[in-house]
Amino acid sequence: IAFRRGEHGRLLRQWERPSEGFFHFVRDDRSPALAVVVNADLSQGPVRLLFAINPTLADATISVGPTIAGAAPGAWSLLADEERFYLSAGKHANRPVEADLWLPALACGLWIDPGEGGAGAA
Secondary structure (H helix, E strand, O other): OHHHHOOHHHHHOOOOOOOOOOEEEEEOOOOOOEEEEEOOOOOOOOOEEEEEEEOOOOOEEEEOHHHHHOOOOOOOEEEEEOOOEOOOOOOOOOOOOOOEEEEOOOEEEEEEEOOOOOOOOO
16 A cells, blocks of 8 residues: 555556557466566656566466566666565565566566666567
């Protein structure tokens, strides 16, 4: 709840219909795993969120491509996984966002791109 009420949670609080390109969904043809970029068209500022989920009992790879993954390593920072939110600057396990995004079984991740010249629009 704290994240949704926070500064970056505003991207999840839509009071009007967002623009057509606001959400960008990427599916994996081999499984029900999927990813969604929130604010993909940057219509609500430079910050983007990436949520990916693998609801299966097997590992999954979602081909999000280099445009979403970004040319610069570290363009995306992990905010949460299936166990917890990482709202402090403390050390935590990181799942990098790569062109082929790997997710373990029964896992999810939420990443943020602060829009500081990293990944670019989807």
